[in-house]
Amino acid sequence: MGGYGRIVAGGASRQPGAGSTPAHRESILLPALDGSSTIGGAGPIGAGIGLRQPHVESVLAQRERSLWFEVHTENYMVAGGPRLAQLRRVREAFPVSFHGVGASLGGPAPPEPRHLSAVKRLVDEFEPVLVSEHAVWSRAGGVWFADLLPLPRTGDALRRLVEGVDRYQGAIGRRILIENPANYLSFVSEMDEPDFLNEVAARTGCGLLLDVNNVYLSARNCGIDPPRYIEALSGDRIEEIHVAGYEADENLGEALLIDTHAAPVSEAVWELLDFTLARLGPRPVLLERDGKLPSFEALMEERRRAGTALARRLPDPGPERAVASGPVPERTVA
Numbered sequence: 001m002g003g004y005g006r007i008v009a010g011g012a013s014r015q016p017g018a019g020s021t022p023a024h025r026e027s028i029l030l031p032a033l034d035g036s037s038t039i040g041g042a043g044p045i046g047a048g049i050g051l052r053q054p055h056v057e058s059v060l061a062q063r064e065r066s067l068w069f070e071v072h073t074e075n076y077m078v079a080g081g082p083r084l085a086q087l088r089r090v091r092e093a094f095p096v097s098f099h100g101v102g103a104s105l106g107g108p109a110p111p112e113p114r115h116l117s118a119v120k121r122l123v124d125e126f127e128p129v130l131v132s133e134h135a136v137w138s139r140a141g142g143v144w145f146a147d148l149l150p151l152p153r154t155g156d157a158l159r160r161l162v163e164g165v166d167r168y169q170g171a172i173g174r175r176i177l178i179e180n181p182a183n184y185l186s187f188v189s190e191m192d193e194p195d196f197l198n199e200v201a202a203r204t205g206c207g208l209l210l211d212v213n214n215v216y217l218s219a220r221n222c223g224i225d226p227p228r229y230i231e232a233l234s235g236d237r238i239e240e241i242h243v244a245g246y247e248a249d250e251n252l253g254e255a256l257l258i259d260t261h262a263a264p265v266s267e268a269v270w271e272l273l274d275f276t277l278a279r280l281g282p283r284p285v286l287l288e289r290d291g292k293l294p295s296f297e298a299l300m301e302e303r304r305r306a307g308t309a310l311a312r313r314l315p316d317p318g319p320e321r322a323v324a325s326g327p328v329p330e331r332t333v334a
Contacts, residue, residue, distance in 0.1 A: 045314070047306035048097070048286045049299055056086045058296035060093060066307070068095040068129070070286050074102045077118040087126065097130035097240070097286070098123065105133055105164030105178065106151045108141075116171035123172045130240055130284070132177040132209045133168060135161060135197060150181040153189035153196040165204040177209040177239055182259040183218040193224075194232035201237045208233060211242040212272045213265070213288075217257045226272055235280050243273055243306060244288035262291030264302060273309055282313045 046066030051059065059069065069090060076087055090096060100119065103111045123131060136148040151157045161178075169176055180197060191199075201208055210233065212226075219226045245263030249256040265287070273285070285306045289299060 045282045045284055045310065047303045047310060048095075048284060049303055050099075050286065050288050050290070051087075051090060051096070052289070052293055053083070053086070054293060055296040055299070056090065059090055062094075062300075068097065068284070070097045070099050070288075073098045073100040073119055073122060073131075076122055091126050095129045096126060097132065097284075098126070098128040100131075100133040101148065103133050103164065103168055104136070105168060106136060106157060106161035107164070108160065110160075110167050111164050111171075113171075116168060119168075120172045123174055130177060131172065131174050132179060132240065133165075134181065135178040135200065136181050148181060150183050150187070151196075152187050153191050153193060155190060158191075158196060158199060161200050162203045165200060165206050169204065169206065175206060177207040179209040179211050179242070180214050181218075182211075182214040183222045183224075184256065184258075186222045192232065193218075194229055198232075198234045198237070201234060206237075207239040208237045209240045209242060210238045210276065210283075211244070212276055213242065213244040213246060213269050214259060216266075216269050216272055217246055217259055220254075220257050227275060230272075230276055230279060238280055238283060241273065241276060241283050241285045242288055243269055243285060245269075260291055261288045265305075270305060270309070273306070277309055277313045282310050285310060 046068060048068035048070055051069040051071045071087065076084060078084060087096070098119075103115060103119075105111060134148050136150060151161060165176065165178060178197065178200065180193065183193075189196075197208060200206065210230070212230075215224075215226050215229055218224050218229075243265045244259065244261045245265050246257045246269075247260045247263050248254050249258055277283070277285075287299065287303050287306055
């Protein structure tokens with residue numbers, strides 16, 4: 001974790017409130033039938049990729065047991081058509097997770113009921129292994145912003161985010177994970193971000209999705225210490241990890257790094273993933289790519305690096321289970 005020593009650090013859990021889902025149960029590593037593992041009996045411990053429409057046919061030709069896919073929930077809020085049909089085909093063949101970007105969990109108004117109803121319909125049909133959203137706001141005064149905006153970490157913002165998570169979980173009947181944001185400005189706050197997220201998880205029973213690229217960008221943009229940040233999070237609540245690429249701002253250059261998901265994962269972020277897995281043990285790792293989309297083969301090659309980082313933290317499966325975790329037999333997907 002050599003690079004992180006050069007970044008200078010910047011500056012009692014409560015019971016879930018009324019309307020919360022049941023309290024969080026400690027995650028347990030369980031063996032799966034295919035020789036891989038699951039976390040908490042839910043998500044696969046393997047390296048996944050964000051599903052993008054141009055790659056669907058290539059996805060369906062894959063045979064790796066540990067492969068799984070994440071979709072942006074809002075992309076499938078449609079009444080039928082080819083998009084849902086494609087997702088059904090993928091879901092028949094692979095585990096799928098839902099990652100929301102539009103709930104505005106911490107906004108001044110609670111999540112919009114029609115939005116939550118649409119999420120529930122999708123969750124009920126596709127039964128994703130994980131459901132996640134962002135610990136941000138993106139809606140105010142009836143206006144939707146095309147961004148994931150960080151929250152001021154105040155008592156009022158904490159209460160709004162807790163209410164948003166409670167409403168989301170109650171509406172869909174599922175426990176969710178919330179993701180740490182990328183920060184571009186330093187706020188005057190009443191608590192550090194890890195404490196803020198830990199408190200939301202304690203009050204609502206939700207889990208955490210740790211985006212290590214966002215941690216790295218917050219370090220470069222705002223001066224936080226990445227290892228210190230990760231160590232301050234409740235490790236048993238972290239049930240998924242994201243890695244992604246970033247780009248320098250076109251005007252400010254390296255002085256401001258932007259979470260574009262439009263570039264390969266940087267060496268610094270791979271290094272931070274290794275640090276995270278060394279501390280937490282294996283967790284599902286998702287490779288995000290939204291812009292400047294490369295070929296599916298190129299993404300699979302990048303995914304292999306995440307798989308290698310995970311493999312170093314998994315117990316030795318032994319010769320019999322190692323064989324069992326190889327490619328699955330040929331199959332036909334309708």
